Amino acid sequence: MNLKSVNKCRALPRRLAIHFGHALLLTDLEGRIGRDDEGFYVGRTRFLSRWRFTINGAEPHFISANPIDHHALISHQFAQTPAGAAAGPDHDASDGSEIVTKAINITFVSFVGGGLRQDVHIGNHGLAPATLELAWEMAADYAGQDEAQKGKREQNASVERHWKSNEGSGGELVFRYRHPQLDHGTIIAFSGAAFAERNGTVCCRLTLAPQETLSLAIDITPIFLGERVEPLFCGDGMLRPNAGSSWTRDEWAEGCTQFSAGNEVVQNAWDRAASDLASLQLHEGDGDERFTPAAGIPKYVGLFGRDALMASWQSTLLNGSTLHGTLRQVARWNARDYDDRYDAEPGKVLHQRQFDPLALLGKTPFAHYYGDYSAPALFLIGVATDLAVTGNADLFLSLRDDVLRTLEWMDRDGDRDGDGFYEYSSRAEKGLKNQGWKDSSEAILYPHGGMVADPIAVCEVQALYYAAKQAIALGFGWIGENERAADLLSQAEMLKRRFNEHFWMPEERFFALALDSEKQPVRTIASNAGACLAYGIIDLDKAAAVSERLMASDLFSGWGIRSLSSGHPAYNPFAYHLGSVWPSPNAVIGFGLKRYGFDAALHGLAKGIFDATRIFELDRLPEVFGGAPRDRRHPHPGLYPGACAPQAWSASAVILFVHAMLGIVPLAPLNTLVVDPDLPDWLPEVTLAGLRVGDARVALRFWRDGQGGTRHEVTEATKGLRVHALPPSQNGEPSDRLAAAVRMAIG
8 A cells, every 4th residue: 555645844843932012922832931032021021031830849741832822822731639638539649540640730821912911720630639739930030032042141130029918819929120221020910819929939729629620810010111011811811991902903804805715725824924914913003003013923023114014015915004004103213313323314214123121221223223225115115005005195195204305315325425326334333234135244245255345235225226216206196296206217217227237247147146335246146136026127138037047946945045046155054144045035036027927937936935834833934944955855944043933024925925926906096906817727716805906895816717827807896996907918028017007007
């Protein structure tokens, strides 16, 4: 008998994480806290650094621990009948039967949100009464998350601890951090029994009859800079009455496009991506601002402008309110003044905003940091995209001054030497050396492996600024500022000419990674050039060569396109930007392949990425994974050590791949939707329902016909909405399909 293996080679987690807004609980695989960077965090500050539970002086036996929602974790444990106690007829405490050894069941259910709520359910499944001594060891150290991860403190102070018993039952364990500049503390309230403190542990004594269960509760309330952060959840995960509008997931879900795919892998990946994007919302501000996503769990809890802007742009097919809210949230923090401590310049767009101790104390620049050259262009593209999706100019007009400041920054500080290219160089102490999407210090290398000194003009930043000027020009045209629109389009075309002249490497038939400080091309073969396809800066006569090179075996691993060619001397499949595979930039490349009409290449790349979802836990794409080739020796590409999962722009990458294959172009100011679908054989059918184009709603079905072509039908639409299909390109030659879609809608 021949048996076909159905096993999947999956990456297993190293630890468990649950999150809500700025709150994060990070435990070992058994739900405990006590090693490395485990703990309960708010604002990337650790308010609980140790949690150890014992019953009758010993830790219970572990059964299982699992997240049951993005903000909830359940752990099951058991203990035996206490030594010396009667265990019922024909049994005693030395009996090896399960009636004795597994008599006491303990279930911990934790809910993060604001603070932390933990329900503790203890049941006696023995045949006789059991008296139990429960004890908790807890500590708080107020380390920043990076400090905890590195095991090295740069800020430290004493922690005071005191216990207060309540009348009748319960009590509070209070920690206060005695740092002169950080007013932090933790209040841990116990209820459900009579608690006391002995020898540094919080204890209670219970007697349970056979088959009796008793529930206790522990509420952990951080004091963050003097303000109490109350838990949002109470017993069984119910929202507290004062939680208000903090729970936005259901509201956000109502605005999502419904999606159905004729491929289970794609369907599962979409569903997981949608769930993750909902879970990452930061819940800051009012209205759509609450929908702004954190960058990733567990390392990047907070507002990261570049990541949030990219994720929200990539996921507009799913829900445009994420982009709307992110633009409003990010704009609040865009720089108004020069401040070298934060790489701040007027009009520059926020890169990240953190609340950890080192940022608050000024030991890092990340309290409000601007050291990124992708975010300004993504902000402009986002503003224009929001207008295209909603057809409502209110946001565009409200952000008009911010848009103009960012445009002024581009050509004043973004191009300091006035050569027509955009080069970065950090001025902040401990700022980021590299400020493209590859922001690790060694990301930009010469072909021989040497590091490229700043200032550097990386290729995809030029492409981003080209696309930003084009996109925002259309926005200005839609609101009647035609002269400004024409000027921006002219600037974009001049940048495109300069780019193709200076970055193109004829002998390589590819674009240089960057221009160095001497304006010489960095001739390294890397994935960055793929983004240049997406943003439309590449001349048509060069596009096919770039597409073919991206899909060559040294870049395309079979799972995705590597960040660096495997032929480079510094290639390492498990280095952050030196050969690993990043889902988000791969989706951007996929969008570019579609833009120039390379559907077959897009299908091959998309299949690799969707296949990768099957080998990671919960069908979830991590932040980054290994660049090992997809062959018999490597049934799994490997996971980058410490990769975040979920990660906002990895979740949104799934949405953008579908978006690209369907060729969706919403142009709400023109009450028009253009589609340009081409489905691969592994995805025979897709349906969308509730897709928003301005105030209109539309449902569409796409399917492959018997000849391998893709057809579509509008199954439901608001009256007046026009849906057009883009004709095939002439003779299969590369063409700018996005530009053609805009021309069709306007014409």
